[in-house]
Amino acid sequence: MPGARKRTAALDQVLELVVLLGEDMGRALERDGLTKSRAPLVWELQQHGPRTQKALSDALGTTPRNVTGLVDGLVATGFVTRGPHPSDRRATLVSLTDHGAEVMARMAEAYDDFATQLFGGMTARELDGFVAGLGSVLDVLRQHLGDSGE
């Protein structure tokens, strides 16, 4: 079965992509004063507006205790603020500051530029083929994750 070596070589490449992308994103976030753990929280706020910490903990798939720490850090660095919930006095609403919103807007632009850099050299046909392959890999991966655990 001569395809077997090709497949492991492909997986090697995918893993290299994961590593390099992690480095690149890490650097970009650091430049903006964010970390890999805090960025998803801020992203969630940009996408859905002010959220309670409970909602954030559900969205990020982490514990409420952890969200407390992440929000603490983001408050200290000026990305978000804590405010009262209008109808539930137990809850706190986490909102983006102006600075946080600015950084996220810049990041969204950089994201588009980055996508163009990565894929701009491909023809439309090549890009379609690549995306289709990626889609089928993702399907298998989702199924694989569903099989074990959850």
Added chain:
Amino acid sequence: MPGARKRTAALDQVLELVVLLGEDMGRALERDGLTKSRAPLVWELQQHGPRTQKALSDALGTTPRNVTGLVDGLVATGFVTRGPHPSDRRATLVSLTDHGAEVMARMAEAYDDFATQLFGGMTARELDGFVAGLGSVLDVLRQHLGDSGE
């Protein structure tokens, strides 16, 4: 420029791949008693045989102090042992235990199986196209990382 949206959608997919693959690998490692940080160290030992901590710190791109901690954890969980260096009494040689070697051998098999699961559904032609696309993305990414920093 109608391709722009396709490109960001492709980057979205790549990032989802990164997340899902991270989850999957994390689970697999946990099943074997390893962590994401310790696995590369054990992998390095399997590839190149016993190494000094200095060599490991260079290979992993981390500090000597950090390697001390990682090796401590791997000794405690039975994956590696510390031994004297034959010619340099300052250095310690880190080696795989039988258990560590067994786990790594099993992991290498699982890696091949996983690659077959991920890419087995593609035709040879589709796989070639996907790998070529991945290669060009990696090239751009490497250049992007070289530009800023280092």
Added chain:
DNA sequence: TATTGTTATACTCTATAACTATA
């Protein structure tokens, strides 16, 4: 009773700096 977010505690990973034993 149940939920929200906190404090208390602990563990992993990472880093810098000072130090010991060797080279």
Added chain:
DNA sequence: TATAGTTATAGAGTATAACAATA
């Protein structure tokens, strides 16, 4: 002097458990 690996210290991120305030 320089190198290998340690202790000391610090900070981020993650988790569980107990608890206070509120629902």
